[in-house]
Amino acid sequence: MAAELFTNSKPGLLDAELTQTLRFCTCGSVDDGKSTLIGRLLHESKNIFDDQWRALEIDSRRFGTQGDRIDYALLVDGLQAEREQGITIDVAYRFFSTAKRRFIVADTPGHEQYTRNMATGASTADLAIVLVDARKGILTQTRRHSRIVSMMGVRDVVVAVNKMDLIGYSEKVFREIEQDYRHFATSLNLPRITLIPLSALEGDNVVEAGLHMSWYKGKTLLDHLESVDVGDPDAEERPFCMPVQWVNRPNQDFRGVAGGIAGGVARVGDSVRILPSRIQTSVRQIISGLSYTADARTGDSVTLVLGDEVDASRGNVIVDLQHSAQVADQFEAQVLWMSPHPLVPGRSYLIKHHRKETTGTVTSIRWRTDVNDGARLAAKDLKLNEMGVVNIATAEPLVFLPYTEDRTLGGFIFIDRLNCETLGAGMIDFALRRASNLHPQVLDIDKSLRARLLGQRPRCIWLTGLSGSGKSTIANALEKSLHQRGVATYVLDGDNVRGGLNRDLGFTEADRVENIRRVSEVARLMVDAGLVVIVSLISPYTAERRMARDLFVEGEFIEVFVDAPLEVCEQRDLKGLYAKARAGNLVNFTGIDSPYEIPGSPDIHLRTTELDIPGCVNLILLALYR
C-alpha cells in the first residue's frame, strides 16, 4: 500500500508518533462527484488494494454509471441500497495514508434529507471539502453545506471546483465561481477558504497537476491536504481542562479521576480547580496507560490522582486556575434537529454535554435559520434537518464555553427520554444572565407544616384520557367525595384552565406541551400549599406526563388512565367535538388527527365501559387511603 509514495526512506513507519492524522469531510450536491473524487484520491495515492480493485471492476460492470470506465463511486458507497440506487445515504468513513499524513475521510451524503448525516461528518472534521460542479456554479446545496460546515466549527474549507473537463478547463469560469463563493462566504464564519479547480474523473489537480490547467499555480488537492494545519495548533498553549469521565476507585487506597484532556497540559504539582464546585486542589500523580508519568497533553486519555480527598464526580470538569470555563443553567444555543419528531418548547429532553447527563427544556425558539440564505424565520417548532437558535434551561448547571471557543465544552446532544434516540445537536452561544440573577428564597413554612395544619397528605391525582372518556365527571365526583371527608381539594380542569391561564394556547403539539407544563407547575404549587389536586387533562403525550410526575416526590403523583375506546367516546360526544372533527371543522383533535399515547403503567387504570362512576371514585379513594 502506498509504496511508491514512500520511496526508500519510509519516514516514521515504525516511529508512529511522527505521523499526524487529518480528519476531513466531503460534501456537495448529489451529482457533483464526491464519491468519484474520493475514489480517485484513494486510487492515485495507491491506497486501493488489488483485490478491492478487482471487486470494483466487477461492480462497475454490474451497477456502474460510467459506461465501460471504472465507477469510483462504487468504492465508497458501501450499502447495497446505495450501490443499486447510485446515491450516498449514510456517512462512510475511509482511511488512507501517504508519507506525510494519515487521513480519516467522512464521505457525507448530498441529499437534503440527509443533512443530519452531513453535520455528523463535519462534527469531527478539521477540514471540509465542498464540491461544486463547474458547469453549475454555486447552488443552494453549496450554500447549505457551507452553512452547516461553518456552524459545526470547521476552520478550513476547500472548495473543489469539479468537472473542469466539461467546461474546457476554462480559467474564466473558475475565477467567476471563486468570486461568487468568496462573496457569499463573507456572511459565514469560515476563517480559511481555498479554491482548487479539478477533474475527479480525469484526475487533474487531484494528486498530480495534469496538463490541462497550467494557469492554476496553487497546490493540488492532495498537496493541500498534506500541508494544511491539523487540529488546533494552539491546543497546548491553552489552560488545562479535563472533563471527568469516570472516578476510578478499585479499593480504599486509590482514587483517581479519569478522562480525556480537552485542552492544555497537566503536570504533576499543578494547582487545579474542580467545576462546578470550585474546590481547589492539585495534581499529585498522573497515570497514562499502565504507568505513571510527569505530564500529559491535549488529546491524551489519563487518570489523575488529586492532592486532597476532594469530591469530584463524572461530569465535573478539572481546570487550570486561569481557565475561563463558566457555569450556568440557562443558555442561548444553536440547534440542528435530527429527528422526524419535531423539537417543541416545554418538552423535557435528556441532554448529554461532554460527560454530563441531565435533563433540559427549550424555553423558547428565538428563530429558525433558513439553511439556504441564513434568514431568521419565526418558528413554533424545529423539524427534521432544520436549524435554529433557542433558549434552553437545564435541570443541573453545566460547565461550558461557547462552541466557537471550544467544541468539547460547547457541544451537546438531545436524547429522547423514552425511546433513547439521538434527536439533535446543540452548540452553546452564551449563558443567559437571568439564570445567575435568580436566587430561590428559602421559606420557613414548608409543605409538611402546611399539610399538618390541614391534617392531610398533599397529592396530585392526574386523570388522563381521550375527550369524552369521563375525566371531568370522575374528577367532579371524586372532589365531592373528598370534600365530604373534610379534605381540602382543587380541580384543575383542562377546559377551565384554557379559558384563563392558558388562553393564549392552541392545540398544536407545541402548544399542548406548554399547556401541560403550565398545568403541572400550577398543580405543584397547589400540592406545595398542602392541597389534594385533581388534574383533568387529555395530556396525550407520555413525555409530558412523565415530566409532570418528575415535579413531585415519590408517591405524591398518582397517574389515572381514564380508559374508554375511541368509538365509545365518539358515541358519547357530549360536547359535539368528534362530529366537528370528523367533518373537518376541527383540526388537531386527539384521537382523530392528533395522537394519544396510551399510558404504559398508570398507577390506576379505569375502564369506564365496565365500571360506573362511583366504582371509579372508589378505586381512586382506595389508592389514596391504602
Next chain:
Amino acid sequence: MDYLEAEAIDIIREAALNAIKPVMLYSIGKDSTVMLHLAKKAFHPAPLPFSLLHVDTTWKFRDMYAYRSRIAETYGVELLVHTNEEGRKANINPFDYGSSYYIDVMKTQALRQALDQHGFDVIFGGARRDEERSRAKERIFSFRSHGHRWDPKSQRPEIWALYNTRIRQGETIRVFPLSNWTELDIWRYIHRENIPIVPLYFAEERPVVRRGDTWIMVDDGRFRFEPGEKPQRKKIRFRTLGCYPLTGAVESSASTLAEIVHETFQASSSEREGRLIDTDQPSSMEKKKVEGYF
C-alpha cells in the same frame, strides 16, 4: 497513534460505565488482543469491569487454542467460551457444509445464543471500518434491536464524541473501539507496545495446500484433502485468523514485528482477501451483519 489510542480508551470507558452487563468479544486475533490491551489501559489500576467471550466454532487453529489458554492469566480477566452445542452434535463443519451455512450456525447463531443466555447489553467487538465496505458505514456505538438485527438505514447520528449510550429494554449495543484503525495502525501499535500475539502471524514453514488464489494450512487430522492433493511446506504467515479451513495464508518471510509492519505497508491486497466468507454471496457482509453477525 496516540490519537487512536486515546479515542479507543475513551470509547471503552464510556460504553462500560453506562452498561449493566458488558462483555468483550475475544476472537484470539490481533485486533481483539489490541482491544484487550487498550481496555486494560482504560481501567488501570482497577481490574477490567467485564469478562471476555470467545465464540468457539471448534475449528480454530491449534496455536490459537494454546494462546487462548494463557489469556485469562496474562490479563487477569475471566474468559467465557461458548459453542453452539446443537451444531457440534450435528457435526456442522466447513468441509461438508457451505461456508455460509457453517458460519451462520457455528458463529452467528452461537453468538446470539451466548448473548441471550448471559443477557449482555453492551458487547465490544474489534471490527475496523477499513476491513469491508459495509463496516465503513457502521457507527462506533451500533444498536441492535431485539433479536440482534442491524438496520443500516436507521442508525443514530453520532455527532462529536458524544456517544449516546442509552438503550431500551431488549436492545443491545455493539461497540467498536477500533473503528478508525487500519491494519497498518494495528501492527504499528502491536510493535510499539510489544503486545504478545498468536505465532501464526509470523512467517514460518508450515504444511499447506493451494486452494484457488490462496494457501490453506493443514492444521490437524480433520483436514479433508481433495483427490490428488498433497500438503507441501511453505514459508507462510496469516494476516487474519479465523477457522483454519476458511482462512488463507500469504507467502512471506516476515518473522519479526518490524518486518510485518513493512510488509503490511507494501501489501498490494487487503487482509480480508484471506477470508473466504466475505465473498461467498454479493453484499455478503452486509447480509450477515443484518442477521446479527459481528
